[in-house]
Amino acid sequence: MMDNQVLDTIEVELAILWRRIANRKHGNLDRSAYLLLHQIDAYGAAGVKALAEESHLDVSTVSRQAAALEHKGYVTRIPDPTDGRAYSLQITEQGKRELLISKQARADRIGYLIRDWTGEEKRIFAELLTRLNRTF
Amino acid sequence: MMDNQVLDTIEVELAILWRRIANRKHGNLDRSAYLLLHQIDAYGAAGVKALAEESHLDVSTVSRQAAALEHKGYVTRIPDPTDGRAYSLQITEQGKRELLISKQARADRIGYLIRDWTGEEKRIFAELLTRLNRTF
DNA sequence: GTACATTATTGTATTATACAACTATATCTG
DNA sequence: CAGATATAGTTGTATAATACAATAATGTAC
DSSP: OHHHHHHHHHHHHHHHHHHHTOOOOBTTBOHHHHHHHHHHHHHOOBOHHHHHHHHTOOHHHHHHHHHHHHHTTSEEEEEOTTOTTOEEEEEOHHHHHHHHHHHHHHHHHHHHHTTTSOHHHHHHHHHHHHHHHHHO | OHHHHHHHHHHHHHHHHHHHTOOOOBTTBOHHHHHHHHHHHHHOOBOHHHHHHHHTOOHHHHHHHHHHHHHTTSEEEEEOTTOTTOEEEEEOHHHHHHHHHHHHHHHHHHHHHTTTSOHHHHHHHHHHHHHHHHHO
16 A cells, blocks of 8 residues: 555656656767767677667667767777677777766766755665666 | 765666656556646646646647547546636546556556565655656 | 578657747737 | 737647668678
8 A cells, every 4th residue: 555655656756757857968968879878988899789788779779879979989980800790889088088078967967956865865866776777 | 976976876877767768658648648647637637838837848749748638538628718718638537547557557567676675665766756856 | 502690770650859830819008 | 999919729840769670791500
């Protein structure tokens, strides 16, 4: 009973959150470009297939996002010497700079929104969010 | 320092969450239709302007969503007797049924995803999510 | 070496959204 | 009260992120 009420709340608030954090640029990176660049930076160079699997997106989606990042000079496409079909997408220095700028802007923004939360609340929220995402 | 790390995590995980909870139908209601119907049910009949303000959406967006709900028979459009331009969108019995089905399906799904969380974790997460949404 | 599998790209469609233009009605002001 | 302005709502158009289908190029296995 109590639990059901809580689930209702989480469910509605997640739906609302989805709209609230709708696409918004911070610096030169929109959300999807930011996530892809973050992923390449955090987990290392990879091809679109691997990146698509990690992020649970379709390869075609990642392919386009990767092309856009390359176009902006934030990643370079390195041909796989052992497989003529495959490439490795590697973050550039410019990409690292841009990612940092964007990350800072995003962290500032969320930091402002939750400025009244206690350190413990922030920590728990980060942990629960992460657990939720890992479960999907 | 610690705090910065936490903000980084929240910021990335929110972005990831946004993708994970991408549009998905539960029953006959997609996310936006569900939210609008929920809003009408929870806060009562209203016109598109008021609904748009409450939900921080453009009136044109709500106008289309409202038309879709009406088309499916989940809301009826009642002309405002004191203002020839205005309507009030009222949820129908069918709309209530459909909302309940959708809400249950969504709550079941999120309940399954967080089935291993303690009751306290669920409660805190619900509370923090709500606070975050109210701050935007 | 032919058939099948895999990596990536490109074409097309969908969904949610915003902004701008417009219609019809309401209110205000001189 | 008549013309000007404001307001509620709809419709046209654009954009972004996505998926699925078709295709091209290359690799692998029998």
